[in-house]
Amino acid sequence: MNPWKLLDIAQAPKKGGELRLYQRGTEFSIRVDNHELMGSHEHGSEEALGELACARIADRSRPLVLIGGLGMGYTLAAALRRLGPEGRIVVAELVPAVVAWNRGPLGHLAGHPLQDQRVVVREVDVAQILRSEQLAYDAVLLDVDNGPEGLTRKGNDWLYSLTGLSTAFEALKPGGVLAVWSAGPDRAFTQRLQKVGFKVDEVRVRARGARGGARHAIWLAGRPL
Known part of the structure; x- marks a missing residue:
């Protein structure tokens, strides 16, 4: 069997663990502390994050989207496909190596979604952007961890707290949408979203899209109008 080859190592900021990029044939994997964060063999749910969120705001004039977490680019690519030529996307990625x-x-x-002229990359924590910009975005997409509990960085927990969700709410324009990816359901997180004032839909999607998977x-x- 073709073994995995280590291509690069990067340290996540603030004791966030060591990110490792692997390749095996045509497959790629990004791992932290022996946990696979993402792999090129299954990305259907990441694409669904971009598609479902941007479908809700694609008809707006010059929609502006913030994506927290670049991953392997699948969410960004799906969002670009859903938005028109006037759409713009800001990607916040804390790890320069990613x-x-x-x-x-x-x-x-x-x-190669980063080559799209509609995309701006900011190598900062998405929380920093959310704290500093109010009523700025039509959609905010969060895929910075394995769900509403920080795996790679405990600092990510703030994003899923009442304070963090309230900050995200204020960063959205009226009628905007906050979309959050997770490896599994979390009833308490749904309740926090509702408590902040969001109208919440939870969608289950397959890891490999039409090919199934977890x-x-x-x-x-949604932030009400």
């Missing part, structure tokens, strides 16, 4: 990997060995996987969860939380 951006470099997407400009290099991973770029072809999702069709069931992942996506929350689509």
Whole structure:
């Protein structure tokens, strides 16, 4: 069997663990502390995150989208496909190496979405953007961890707290949507979203899209008009 080859190692900021990029044949994997964060063999739910969220705001004039977490670019590529030529996307990625990997060995996987002129990459914590910009975004998409509990960085827990969700609510324009990816359901998180004021839909999607795979969860939380 073809073994995995280690391509690169990057340290996540603030004791967030060591990210490792692996390749085996045409497959790629990003792992932290022996946990696979993402792999090129299953990305249907990441694409669903971009598609489902942007479908709700695609008819707006010059929609502006914030994506927290670049991953392997699949969510970004799906969002770009759903938005028109006037749409714009800001990607917040805290680990510079992940951006470099997407400009290099991973770029072809999702069709080189970072080359799209509608995209701006900011190498900062998405929380920093949310705290500093109010009523700015038509959609905010969060795929920074394995769900509403920080795996790679405990600091990500803030995003899923009442304070973090309230901050995301304020960063959205009226009628905007907060979309959150998770490896599984979380009733308490749904309740926190509702408590903040969001109208919440929870969608279950397959890890490999039409090819099946594990069931992942996506929350689509709308800010009322």
